[in-house]
Amino acid sequence: MVVKRLASQSGQGLKEFKNEVVLIGKLQHRNFVRLLGYNMKDHEMILLYEYMHNKSLDRFIFVKTLSVCLDWDLRFDIIMGIARGLLYLHQDSRLRIIHRDLKASNVLLDEDMNPKISDFSLAKIVKGRETEDNLRLYVSRIRVGRFSIKSDVFSFEVVILEIISGKRNTGNYHNQQAFSLISYSWELWKAKRVLELMDLALAESCNSIEALRFLMLGMDIESLPEPKEPAFVSKRSIERLPSSLSKSEINQMTITQEEGR
Structure with missing residues (x-):
């Protein structure tokens, strides 16, 4: 599992965070990374993805x-x-x-x-x-x-x-x-x-x-x-x-x- 953390001062705001959660949650394809979960707490936005062994x-x-x-x-x-x-x-x-x-x-x-x-x-x-x-x-x-x-x-x-x-x-x-x-x-x-x-x-x-x-x-x-x-x-x-x-x-x-x- 990979954690992507977006702080409030990052370039990606609440709109982008919600956009990613909604779209990846609705899309099912073997060539898309899978979103396992997400959380918002203390001005931080966290996305949990499946682990990609070979990175990018x-x-x-x-x-x-x-x-x-x-x-x-x-x-x-x-x-x-x-x-x-x-x-x-x-x-x-x-x-x-x-x-x-x-x-x-x-x-x-x-x-x-x-x-x-x-x-x-x-x-x-x-x-x-x-x-x-x-x-x-x-x-x-x-x-x-x-x-x-x-x-x-x-x-x-x-x-x-x-x-x-x-x-x-x-x-x-x-x-x-x-x-x-x-x-x-x-x-x-x-x-x-x-x-x-x-x-x-x-x-x-x-x-x-x-x-x-x-x-x-x-x-x-x-x-x-x-x-x-x-x-x-x-x-x-x-x-x-x-x-x-x-x-x-x-x-x-x-x-x-x-x-x-």
């Missing part, structure tokens, strides 16, 4: 000594588990819910490395057409604080990139003027070197075709249009170095649009 996903993918434990098959299963959890939230649950804070640190791993989505304090229940709200630009939505299911899909795509690359979304990417993992991935795509995004720990176990399909959320490669430049990329290109990809590999690749769908 970010601990494994960003710590090099641990990332070697994540071969391709295991990363494949983790991505699929997160996808099943999101599908339940967005489509299969009686309550249609936007998580609004999906990231690697909010995905916990049990003793068998099964992923469990956690932290529903910012989640929101939506109804009817609100879930199908059209987004002209994902960026404009974020700037005004508005979210839709497409916000979660975008966040999921970032998590996929982090799982496959072993890199954080924010960081210095080999001094290539890319200010995020999204922009770095886009520059590699334009240079026809996208497989270089792969974590070096996957050198022996990775299935490159499966990895590329994950970048497209498992959709049929031939049915997708050419990708458009995502909103967050740098305007500078990475250095032109000899490509390490064969022509046949390049011809099989495409990538989903970075805009929320």
Whole structure:
């Protein structure tokens, strides 16, 4: 059992506390962390969760000594588990819910490395057409604080990139003027070197075709249009170095649009 304690001076208040208790209490899915109990006493709010032996996903993918434990098959299963959890939230649950804070640190791993989505304090229940709200630009939505299911899909795509690359979304990417993992991935795509995004720990176990399909959320490669430049990329290109990809590999690749769908 894990205890999450929220003091009154913490960033999460009573509203977020109640939101998490209500939503996790109503949601039943194997890819969500289970809430065992809660208590409010002396200006402290306490949540009791099931114990996750391997803690959070970010601990494994960003710590090099641990990332070697994540071969391709295991990363494949983790991505699929997160996808099943999101599908339940967005489509299969009686309550249609936007998580609004999906990231690697909010995905916990049990003793068998099964992923469990956690932290529903910012989640929101939506109804009817609100879930199908059209987004002209994902960026404009974020700037005004508005979210839709497409916000979660975008966040999921970032998590996929982090799982496959072993890199954080924010960081210095080999001094290539890319200010995020999204922009770095886009520059590699334009240079026809996208497989270089792969974590070096996957050198022996990775299935490159499966990895590329994950970048497209498992959709049929031939049915997708050419990708458009995502909103967050740098305007500078990475250095032109000899490509390490064969022509046949390049011809099989495409990538989903970075805009929320």
